[in-house]
Amino acid sequence: MKVKFIRDIKIKTKLLLLGGISILGLIFMGTESVITARQINEASTEISQSWVPAIIIAEELNTRTSDYRIKEYNHVITGDSRDMDRLESEMTQIREDITRGFTDYELYITNESDRKLMEEAEGEWNKYLEYSDRLLVISRQNHTQEAFDMIIGDSRQLFDDASDGLLKVADFNRKGAEAASIQGDNLYDQLAKVKIITICLIGGIISLLVIYIIIAIDKPVKALVEGTRRVANGDLEVYLPYRSKDEIGILTNSVNQLIKRLKNIIDDEKYLFREIGSENFEVKSTCEHAYRGDFAPILYSITSLMSRLDAAKKRKESGTEDLTAENEKEELAKRAVCREITKHGRRKMDATDKKG
Numbered sequence: 001m002k003v004k005f006i007r008d009i010k011i012k013t014k015l016l017l018l019g020g021i022s023i024l025g026l027i028f029m030g031t032e033s034v035i036t037a038r039q040i041n042e043a044s045t046e047i048s049q050s051w052v053p054a055i056i057i058a059e060e061l062n063t064r065t066s067d068y069r070i071k072e073y074n075h076v077i078t079g080d081s082r083d084m085d086r087l088e089s090e091m092t093q094i095r096e097d098i099t100r101g102f103t104d105y106e107l108y109i110t111n112e113s114d115r116k117l118m119e120e121a122e123g124e125w126n127k128y129l130e131y132s133d134r135l136l137v138i139s140r141q142n143h144t145q146e147a148f149d150m151i152i153g154d155s156r157q158l159f160d161d162a163s164d165g166l167l168k169v170a171d172f173n174r175k176g177a178e179a180a181s182i183q184g185d186n187l188y189d190q191l192a193k194v195k196i197i198t199i200c201l202i203g204g205i206i207s208l209l210v211i212y213i214i215i216a217i218d219k220p221v222k223a224l225v226e227g228t229r230r231v232a233n234g235d236l237e238v239y240l241p242y243r244s245k246d247e248i249g250i251l252t253n254s255v256n257q258l259i260k261r262l263k264n265i266i267d268d269e270k271y272l273f274r275e276i277g278s279e280n281f282e283v284k285s286t287c288e289h290a291y292r293g294d295f296a297p298i299l300y301s302i303t304s305l306m307s308r309l310d311a312a313k314k315r316k317e318s319g320t321e322d323l324t325a326e327n328e329k330e331e332l333a334k335r336a337v338c339r340e341i342t343k344h345g346r347r348k349m350d351a352t353d354k355k356g
Helices: 002-008 011-077 081-108 112-140 144-151 154-232 247-277 293-355
Strands: none
Touching (some): 011 112, 081 112, 112 154, 144 154
16 A cells, blocks of 8 residues: 555655655754764863863962972971061962962862862861961971971871862863763764764665666556557557556556557447448447547548448449339330231231232
8 A cells, every 4th residue: 555655656746755855864964963063062162161271270279289388398497587588478479379279260160079179179278278377487486396397297288188189179170071072072973873874774765765766667668668569560459557646657547548549449440341341331330439539530531431332332223223124114115016016917917818
């Protein structure tokens, strides 16, 4: 049923369907490509505008805290007040840079986990700074040994905790960037697979449809060519079995009707001429409906021929009857003359006898 339905579709519609499938396939591929490309772009944008800056800030914070730690250590071991003033000034600048770094990082926080890690790192750093302030006071008083014990003791532990917190932040962002990169790669692979599948699917559908259209056109057209060739050679027993509602089906049906009309007309002509040969000029056509259009003059010519032959026959029959009547009259006249001669002869003989 489905095959017949497809076969009944007009050739123009089939070609439009083929073109439509091709266009829809291209639209689908284009849309899918645009969507996937946008997702890839979003992933790359997230890497470049969020993860990478966050990594840079976290690593810079870790570097600046190390710079602060070094200057703090120098502050403890130096005994020169001018060096201490210089170091404290530089440490103050580093503190401001670190505070600004924490503020800048707020712009690149991606989720609550990221925020929590940074808050923990900032909290550890603030604890370290509180202890550092006490350490610097002791160092300023030139209690070098006590300050040194502090810097290699609790201060070191607090610094390590703050540094570890910043490293965790940097590692979190690094992993986020790697995940975004992997997501971009997966999206690209997905796009490639979708394109391959779509191309194969659409290509397969188009190929099948093209093959079907070629077969649907080629086979009945060859049958039409063969059928018309046989008709041209005088074979009117041709019947083309192709049935559909498309243009070829309509053409095939028209050819079958034409062959049927030709066969009916020729059979009718055989019948009419056979009857004419039997001098039956009153015979009628058995399929007058077949003599339509340019076939009508054929029946008209045959009918006219029968009329003329019938008239000639009647004239001939009328002439024969007249000739027979004249012959009969002549025969009667001859007989009458003979009788008269006979009578006259007898009279003459009787007269002679009387004279003798």
